[in-house]
Amino acid sequence: MSMYVAVDIGASSGRLILGTVAEGKLKLEEVHRFKNGFTGENGHDCWQIDHLVDEILTGLEKIKARGINRVNLGIDTWAVDYVLVDEDGNKLHDPIAYRDSRTDSAITSLTSTLPKEYIYEKTGIQFQNFNTLYQLYTEDKAVLDKTDKIMMIPDYLGYILTGNAVTEVTNASTTQMLNLRQGLFDKDLMSEVNVEADQFPHLVEAGTLLGAVRRKWRKRYDIPETDVITTATHDTASAVVGTPGFGDNWAFLSSGTWSLLGAELNTPENGLAAFRENYTNEWGAYGTYRFLKNIMGLWIIQRVKEELNNQYSFAELAALAEKEESFKTFIDVNDLRFQNPENMIQELQNYAKETSQFVPKTPGEIARAIYDNLSLYYADSVHKLSTIIGHPITTLNIVGGGSNVALMNQLTADLGGVTVVAGPSEATAIGNIIVQMITAGEIKNVVAGRHLIADSFDLKTFEPQKDAFTGILAKYQKFLANAK
Numbered sequence: 001m002s003m004y005v006a007v008d009i010g011a012s013s014g015r016l017i018l019g020t021v022a023e024g025k026l027k028l029e030e031v032h033r034f035k036n037g038f039t040g041e042n043g044h045d046c047w048q049i050d051h052l053v054d055e056i057l058t059g060l061e062k063i064k065a066r067g068i069n070r071v072n073l074g075i076d077t078w079a080v081d082y083v084l085v086d087e088d089g090n091k092l093h094d095p096i097a098y099r100d101s102r103t104d105s106a107i108t109s110l111t112s113t114l115p116k117e118y119i120y121e122k123t124g125i126q127f128q129n130f131n132t133l134y135q136l137y138t139e140d141k142a143v144l145d146k147t148d149k150i151m152m153i154p155d156y157l158g159y160i161l162t163g164n165a166v167t168e169v170t171n172a173s174t175t176q177m178l179n180l181r182q183g184l185f186d187k188d189l190m191s192e193v194n195v196e197a198d199q200f201p202h203l204v205e206a207g208t209l210l211g212a213v214r215r216k217w218r219k220r221y222d223i224p225e226t227d228v229i230t231t232a233t234h235d236t237a238s239a240v241v242g243t244p245g246f247g248d249n250w251a252f253l254s255s256g257t258w259s260l261l262g263a264e265l266n267t268p269e270n271g272l273a274a275f276r277e278n279y280t281n282e283w284g285a286y287g288t289y290r291f292l293k294n295i296m297g298l299w300i301i302q303r304v305k306e307e308l309n310n311q312y313s314f315a316e317l318a319a320l321a322e323k324e325e326s327f328k329t330f331i332d333v334n335d336l337r338f339q340n341p342e343n344m345i346q347e348l349q350n351y352a353k354e355t356s357q358f359v360p361k362t363p364g365e366i367a368r369a370i371y372d373n374l375s376l377y378y379a380d381s382v383h384k385l386s387t388i389i390g391h392p393i394t395t396l397n398i399v400g401g402g403s404n405v406a407l408m409n410q411l412t413a414d415l416g417g418v419t420v421v422a423g424p425s426e427a428t429a430i431g432n433i434i435v436q437m438i439t440a441g442e443i444k445n446v447v448a449g450r451h452l453i454a455d456s457f458d459l460k461t462f463e464p465q466k467d468a469f470t471g472i473l474a475k476y477q478k479f480l481a482n483a484k
């Protein structure tokens, strides 16, 4: 019986989860959890990448301490960010975080010479100012000259552990530099940002064997024999694999720091409607496409929780929100002002004042405003998604930490008129493990993996309550249209 370790590192937290199949069910155990986050370094927001390597090895030590001497391991993280590696294989500096202000005006500048339509036709990827394309566009040319390899975060972590460098396609697609038709890095976009073809390691599909963790680490840390498999290294790609959706009329909502709402397609959809609504075609595992929209997500409540000095847990904030009246304030949660403001509570209150609405003040009122408007945005996005892909969506599978918020699950079901199936909250780690199990030949494919997930975890269903909040979504859609 093989043991699988998912290293799942999100923007807010990381974890090592041990998975194995027993009595026909996937059994998970979180063996190590650690905080993640960026810190100021040389005038930029940077990730502490060496700390992440140490946390992975510390987690493996805990596994060894349980008497487990051999594991498979897959690493998934957030998207778009990268490490610049010199000819000696050493990082030039800590990776700069995607919320750093250096790319605030990069899209405007780059697309003044390269039209957005041209880029979207090639890549089908959404315009987010932090995409790798725009980060590289802002890089100092002298720094790029010293760069031998550009490694995406999970690929870099795999490289440090095994010595082998690859670029896994699900995360590579988030760069907005992969050409949909060629299946390769697009030469025109590469030259636009002064990057040469061989500066990215070769592309591999999710599920590719990367190699064994190097002896040097086994001498410094008491860890099991570990074979690293390049899983679906973009955390959202792993989350989609780990989402127990079936048939043709389901959509996913990976609800964590970001809310990623979309559908799994077999061919990309990069037409005019998708372009206008800024939907993206991130590559999925096994030749699929994750046609989705980035929604600001629980980042907003994460910042509010910190600004309240963490005196409330997320569960307590959700409970406080339950007690409040609904829909007292409309907010365009995807407004860029919420991407990384100095003070999120202040930003939310200023927004309410500027739009002549009720100003939420208490923790419960603020949390309610956030959950109400995320739910409204989800409902609107489900309708837009269904229109663009041309078929109805009857079920929305909500996974990730946000699936614990019953208030949002019910509001989204009511407002969207869809059945919400909530869970598993650790879908990302589960999907990471499913890909490893497919590579190891322990399960046949993703569909078999999703049936195993449905049989193994407690999923909660939220049916839309008839006539609940009639007209509210239409009012919100009008508010959004006027807010643009």
Ligand SMILES: Nc1ncnc2c1ncn2[C@@H]1O[C@H](COP(=O)(O)OP(=O)(O)OP(=O)(O)O)[C@@H](O)[C@H]1O
Binding pocket: 009, 010, 011, 012, 013, 014, 078, 235, 255, 256, 257, 258, 298, 299, 301, 302, 314, 315, 316, 318, 400, 401, 402, 403, 404, 405, 425
């Ligand atoms: N019991 C709970 N009640 C309310 N909210 C919760 C609960 N548990 C988790 N959350 C929400 O889930 C979020 C974390 O989700 P998740 O663990 O999927 O994110 P992550 O993996 O750490 O980060 P990323 O989204 O970058 O991958 C928290 O910020 C919080 O808002």
Ligand SMILES: C[C@H](O)[C@H](O)[C@@H](O)C(=O)CO
Binding pocket: 010, 011, 077, 078, 079, 080, 098, 130, 234, 235, 236, 256, 257, 258, 260, 294
């Ligand atoms: C920038 C984000 O990481 C990315 O858009 C999102 O897909 C993600 O990775 C959420 O964890």
Ligand SMILES: [Mg+2]
Binding pocket: 008, 009, 010, 011, 235, 256, 428
């Ligand atoms: Mg996550």
